[in-house]
Amino acid sequence: MSIGKVRIYDLSKELNLDNRELLTICDRLGIPYKSHSSTISDVDADRIRETAKTYTPEPTPPKKVASPPGPVKTNTAPKNQQIVAVHTQPRPDTATASPQLQQPPSRPKAPVRPHPPQQARAEAPKPVPTPVKPEPAPPKPAPALVAPPARPQKAEKPAPPRKESAKKEKVADVPKVHSQDRIEIVRRPAPPIKPEMAPKPALPELQPPPKPVAPVLRSPTPPKLPPEESGIEVLDTRTINKVIKDRHRNKDLEEEDNKRKLPRSLKPREETIDDDDELELSSRLVGLPQVTVDVSQSLQRPPKAKPARTSRPATPVTKPEKHPEKKPPRSRDRRQETAPEPPPERITIEGAMSVQELASLLRHSEAEIIKILFFKGIAATINQTLEVETIELVANELGITVETASHSAEAAKVTEMLESSDLDHLQRRPPVVTIMGHVDHGKTSLLDAIRNAKVAQGEAGGITQHIGAYHVDVEQNGEKHQIVFLDTPGHEAFTAMRARGARVTDIAVLVVAADDGVQPQTIEAISHAKAAKVPIIVAINKIDKESAQPDRVKQELTEFGLVPEEWGGETIMVPVSALQQQNLDTLLEMILLVAEVEDLYANPDRPAKGTVIEAHLDRARGPVATLLVQNGTLRVGDILVAGACFGKVRAMIDDRGQRVETASPSFAVEVLGLAEVPAAGDEFEVFSDEKSARAIAEERAAAQRQSRLAQAATARRVSLTSLSDQAREGELKELNLILKADVQGSVEAILAALNQIPQDQVQLRILLAAPGEITETDIDLATASNAVIIGFNTTLASGARQAADQNNVDIREYNIIYKLLDDIQGAMEGLLEPELVEEDLGQAEVRAVFPLSKGAVAGCYVLNGKLVRNCKVRVLRQQAVVHTGILSSLKRMKDDVREVAAGYECGVRLDDFQLWQEGDIIAAYQTVTKRRSLGSGSEKT
Numbered sequence: 001m002s003i004g005k006v007r008i009y010d011l012s013k014e015l016n017l018d019n020r021e022l023l024t025i026c027d028r029l030g031i032p033y034k035s036h037s038s039t040i041s042d043v044d045a046d047r048i049r050e051t052a053k054t055y056t057p058e059p060t061p062p063k064k065v066a067s068p069p070g071p072v073k074t075n076t077a078p079k080n081q082q083i084v085a086v087h088t089q090p091r092p093d094t095a096t097a098s099p100q101l102q103q104p105p106s107r108p109k110a111p112v113r114p115h116p117p118q119q120a121r122a123e124a125p126k127p128v129p130t131p132v133k134p135e136p137a138p139p140k141p142a143p144a145l146v147a148p149p150a151r152p153q154k155a156e157k158p159a160p161p162r163k164e165s166a167k168k169e170k171v172a173d174v175p176k177v178h179s180q181d182r183i184e185i186v187r188r189p190a191p192p193i194k195p196e197m198a199p200k201p202a203l204p205e206l207q208p209p210p211k212p213v214a215p216v217l218r219s220p221t222p223p224k225l226p227p228e229e230s231g232i233e234v235l236d237t238r239t240i241n242k243v244i245k246d247r248h249r250n251k252d253l254e255e256e257d258n259k260r261k262l263p264r265s266l267k268p269r270e271e272t273i274d275d276d277d278e279l280e281l282s283s284r285l286v287g288l289p290q291v292t293v294d295v296s297q298s299l300q301r302p303p304k305a306k307p308a309r310t311s312r313p314a315t316p317v318t319k320p321e322k323h324p325e326k327k328p329p330r331s332r333d334r335r336q337e338t339a340p341e342p343p344p345e346r347i348t349i350e351g352a353m354s355v356q357e358l359a360s361l362l363r364h365s366e367a368e369i370i371k372i373l374f375f376k377g378i379a380a381t382i383n384q385t386l387e388v389e390t391i392e393l394v395a396n397e398l399g400i401t402v403e404t405a406s407h408s409a410e411a412a413k414v415t416e417m418l419e420s421s422d423l424d425h426l427q428r429r430p431p432v433v434t435i436m437g438h439v440d441h442g443k444t445s446l447l448d449a450i451r452n453a454k455v456a457q458g459e460a461g462g463i464t465q466h467i468g469a470y471h472v473d474v475e476q477n478g479e480k481h482q483i484v485f486l487d488t489p490g491h492e493a494f495t496a497m498r499a500r501g502a503r504v505t506d507i508a509v510l511v512v513a514a515d516d517g518v519q520p521q522t523i524e525a526i527s528h529a530k531a532a533k534v535p536i537i538v539a540i541n542k543i544d545k546e547s548a549q550p551d552r553v554k555q556e557l558t559e560f561g562l563v564p565e566e567w568g569g570e571t572i573m574v575p576v577s578a579l580q581q582q583n584l585d586t587l588l589e590m591i592l593l594v595a596e597v598e599d600l601y602a603n604p605d606r607p608a609k610g611t612v613i614e615a616h617l618d619r620a621r622g623p624v625a626t627l628l629v630q631n632g633t634l635r636v637g638d639i640l641v642a643g644a645c646f647g648k649v650r651a652m653i654d655d656r657g658q659r660v661e662t663a664s665p666s667f668a669v670e671v672l673g674l675a676e677v678p679a680a681g682d683e684f685e686v687f688s689d690e691k692s693a694r695a696i697a698e699e700r701a702a703a704q705r706q707s708r709l710a711q712a713a714t715a716r717r718v719s720l721t722s723l724s725d726q727a728r729e730g731e732l733k734e735l736n737l738i739l740k741a742d743v744q745g746s747v748e749a750i751l752a753a754l755n756q757i758p759q760d761q762v763q764l765r766i767l768l769a770a771p772g773e774i775t776e777t778d779i780d781l782a783t784a785s786n787a788v789i790i791g792f793n794t795t796l797a798s799g800a801r802q803a804a805d806q807n808n809v810d811i812r813e814y815n816i817i818y819k820l821l822d823d824i825q826g827a828m829e830g831l832l833e834p835e836l837v838e839e840d841l842g843q844a845e846v847r848a849v850f851p852l853s854k855g856a857v858a859g860c861y862v863l864n865g866k867l868v869r870n871c872k873v874r875v876l877r878q879q880a881v882v883h884t885g886i887l888s889s890l891k892r893m894k895d896d897v898r899e900v901a902a903g904y905e906c907g908v909r910l911d912d913f914q915l916w917q918e919g920d921i922i923a924a925y926q927t928v929t930k931r932r933s934l935g936s937g938s939e940k941t
């Protein structure tokens, strides 16, 4: 590809052609490109301009859609824009919470449509800019079709008889093959990516019968993603940190950096033990005291006991999905004979597995696994069951990434919101965008700047705590578009929520501060977006700063597969300043551009389906859930099931605080009327029949209860077995916790933050972590397992307080996460045995000895410090300790005194020592307790 200077997209605007047409010309001229956001050289651009002069647009290309232009249509007419946007200004009185839906490639019924569009085009003044949305067609039955004037550009080249030649490779045949209805969907520019796909590319989706399934809704993942994204790359923090370190180590060698494509740590480590070592190790290990742990209980497990996982009882052994290869032989002898297969880069597991199974999965010897465990302080045998955390520990050591099946499924989840029956009613929907990035890189500011509102203020703890959703209206080329932003929080603690954010996202905007570059959460965000196959647009923020180095950021991003367009890559990178509102229009334009490539359709004419973005219990209003409608239209009065919660929509409030009656695809609304608080990430669906809705909700609730019981049982078992383990361990302590919070997001945030607390000396056990009130059941669990209950922004159910008092259960309530973390850390430190430390008080020299009838008194001179009655003393004679005891009597002259300071004389008598000699030194000291800290050694109290 030539190092472009002109973006195809811009050229299409210049020539008044639509992107697809321009791509067709590119194909004809043999100019390579990947998408209409690709750039091409000036020379190629000139060739295109030349060709464009004689270019004849496709006859029927149902191309654009935009239903009848009139953007403000009300629900009346043929459902075009019916779902009136919730725009700021002339909000349709009835309140219809819906971003504008554009009749998708309006699937007209009339196969004959070629004419209308044609005319439309002909009439449509080419003026690229905006207006002139052909009013012409409106009256016609299939206005939508005619409307396409959305892209007036074409008009210009009307004359030349619509030669199919031009477009034939791509869309041309389309209309013929398929029922006219589907044409538009197909027209998506995605296919152009590969010229070979020319002959009716994505058409299959359009076929009426075969349900197109998810691909339509969720981005089929065009070219946006970098090359190696073939596999899902979810990097854990350790790997990320490694990568960062690597990168910084080589910071100054930028050229080398350039060459380095994949961070070393992402590749499997080569470090293997030779056979000899292995043998030796094996034999050594065989003799190891069987101090083994029930590793499944993981008491010995060093640090981080990912509590989140606790919730899911480790299921029996699992297999990697991605390693179809046969298991390597297990016997050690045979193992040594076999040529080792290259270890995998990542494995996927579903739960615990034995050392033997893990070895086979990792393609390393059992001895090596055992060795690694051994050096981590875990003595394990070949048949020992390892928990997920332990497996991760081993795999990390080997440079292998571990994914839990559920995790990867979640990340890569394609929400199949569309059904085949929707095909005939598809309309374009606004893109749902998530803003991701490292802490303080300006996510909130950017969102603020874009929607011109204040969000950053008043966030408890100074950080965004909950996911919200907002939409903005963007006018482009005279057309009104909408973009829905999910407001994802930026603090590291909310990683889990952010990951979820990517799940319902069509496009991820990755914010990277130009003065700070790629940071751990930047990389996490990249891997989450890649895993979810969501296209990434990079916003290089804070370019107003003097220290901004946008090129450096680009350079750093290339290491993670994001190569800027201007460097020949495919990633759109827009330098912006949220603070000075610089370049925001370009960013929005790019979002719309990418959105156009994605197939973002939904059928508003059906009952709603979507995802719970957030939910909490409001004291006044009851359960409140923020629902993102992904298909269909949600209406007040609808009966729905969200996760295991049944509900009837009592009221809906949009992101601007307005009550609305309906919410259409891509729109998020706060819904009142649920019976319980669903979990964020739960899917919801509207049912026509209350009875079946209730039945489904109950069924799911029962399943949840079941797993909760299992979870509690597991927790109890853990607690019991821990007794023996702890006894063996001697040092290890644990703090059992039950965590209840207002919303799932908080739960996850807190769990993630707790994970950061060092746990090598005191381990945290989260017996239960769930949103909701603190109930008597929680108290029971706490009583049974000697746990402390932590409540975050939540309340106590009736009877809970009394039960807690009766059972002496400690309930701690918080509303600021940092305070909670401090307390937990304090409590953990409190569990460490305090250390007794000696503190010198002073020294005195014996200058005379006065025998008494009973014993003797030493006449002393205090050299330094002081002597204190009842303090501890050592009697030193020629630097050797001749006695240690308590200073039982201390006199000045004849008076008993409490202490004598340096420079004074005094009489000292010890109960159990009389053999004083002149010249003896009395060293006085006291012992004090010092609190040990979790991090390192000890710290004074």
Ligand SMILES: Nc1nc2c(ncn2[C@@H]2O[C@H](COP(=O)(O)OP(=O)(O)OP(=O)(O)O)[C@@H](O)[C@H]2O)c(=O)[nH]1
Pocket: 437, 438, 439, 440, 441, 442, 443, 444, 445, 446, 456, 462, 463, 464, 489, 490, 491, 541, 542, 543, 544, 545, 576, 577, 578, 579, 580
């Ligand atoms: N100079 C400059 N400062 C910016 C810009 N954008 C954001 N900031 C500043 O960067 C800091 C962090 O901005 P936020 O928007 O809170 O960052 P965030 O990524 O949302 O932070 P978290 O919510 O904590 O993850 C604030 O002090 C902003 O004023 C920018 O374009 N230029």
